[in-house]
Amino acid sequence: MNVKVIKIGENLLAENDKIAGANAELLRHNGIASFNVMGTPGAGKTALLESLIPELNRKFPCAVIEGDIAGTFDSERLKKLGIPIVQINTAGACHLEAFMLQKGLEHLSLGGLKILFVENVGNLVCPAEFTLGIMKNIIVSSVTEGDDKPAKYPLMYKISHLCVLNKTDLLDLSTFSPEKFNAYAKEINPALEIIPVSAKTGENIDKIVTWITNAVRVV
Ligand code: MG
Ligand code: ZN
Secondary structure (H helix, E strand, C coil): CCCCCCCHHHHHHHHHHHHHHHHHHHHHHCCCEEEEEEECCCCCHHHHHHHHHHHHHCCCCEEEEEEECCCCHHHHHHHCCCCCEEEEECCCCCCCCHHHHHHHHHCCCCCCCCEEEEECCCECCHHHCCCCCCCEEEEEEEHHHCCCHHHHCHHHHHHCCEEEEECHHHHHHCCCCHHHHHHHHHHHCCCCEEEECCCCCCCCHHHHHHHHHHHHHCC
16 A cells, blocks of 8 residues: 655645745735844843834834734733734744734734834744745844854754844853854854844944844835
């Protein structure tokens, strides 16, 4: 008897890519620049959005789609900024998929928006595998994670356009080597831009604002 092999993973990813294409088209059609903010739990993804959005929103109306396994903690934090926020709870899934973003987009009025931030589920692995149809990938790393992360999670650094290295205010308290981190990351992705910041003190946040502004201008 022949054994029939069903490659579920491949089919799922093909279906995901199809929906991601539709998401990208919808965002492009509305002239919205989109950013997929990824990183480990606690890297400072929400903190980064809290410091960026007040600067950006004056010129470019922002919205956020928040991805979490459960709860609305991050949405509650961002609500203060007075921008549209949609919370997606993945019910256990450790990453966002294109169909989830598609659902989230249905709950936003896209006309007039200029920037969409998607905060992915905190995870360095599968968010890198599932394309969502978003323009730019941002990996938020932090000094407390250690300098070896690009070498251990290469796909995430390979697919990212910008690496925000957060928590530079803690550099003196740790053994983190920015030189090692940069070398590992650049070996995987020579084009990756790495900007060290402190979302807590505001150090270099202006550089991220500039990077995002430049990306918005080409949409
Ligand atoms: Mg968060
Ligand atoms: Zn996952």
